[in-house]
Amino acid sequence: QLQLVESGGGSVQPGGSLRLSCAASGFTLDYYAIGWFRQAPGKEREGVSCISRSSVRTVYADSVKGRFTISRDNAKNTVYLQMNNLKPEDTAVYYCAAVRSANYYCSRDGQNYDYWGQGTQVTVSS
Numbered sequence: 001q002l003q004l005v006e007s008g009g010g011s012v013q014p015g016g017s018l019r020l021s022c023a024a025s026g027f028t029l030d031y032y033a034i035g036w037f038r039q040a041p042g043k044e045r046e047g048v049s050c051i052s053r054s055s056v057r058t059v060y061a062d063s064v065k066g067r068f069t070i071s072r073d074n075a076k077n078t079v080y081l082q083m084n085n086l087k088p089e090d091t092a093v094y095y096c097a098a099v100r101s102a103n104y105y106c107s108r109d110g111q112n113y114d115y116w117g118q119g120t121q122v123t124v125s126s
Helices: none
Strands: 003-007 010-012 018-025 032-039 046-051 058-060 068-073 078-083 092-100 120-124
Touching: 003 092, 018 032, 018 092, 018 120, 032 068, 032 078, 046 068, 046 078, 058 068, 078 092
Parallel strands: 010 120
Antiparallel strands: 003 018, 018 078, 032 046, 032 092, 046 058, 068 078, 092 120
């Protein structure tokens, strides 16, 4: 059974940091592009970042550029999202998603992804 599990969410003060993890089971991430998405209450889902199969391509939303870093460790079958200088507007449920793809493929459009995790809550508040 193909499964993605996010972890690492929590509550932090503005300016703080969190590292989210997306661990895959039942399949190897080597052949999959991974995206991180978030959804705040009452708002549409936003594509935060994505990374291609061998990390040759990464893409970020303008709202997180310079603050978030996506990376992957295929040996650990895990993708990470390092989030620094967090702001209250980063508060949301964060999801990772996977799609089997070509080497350079990466998309922030959630409609292009086939497998989704259950999400992890990130709350930024003073």
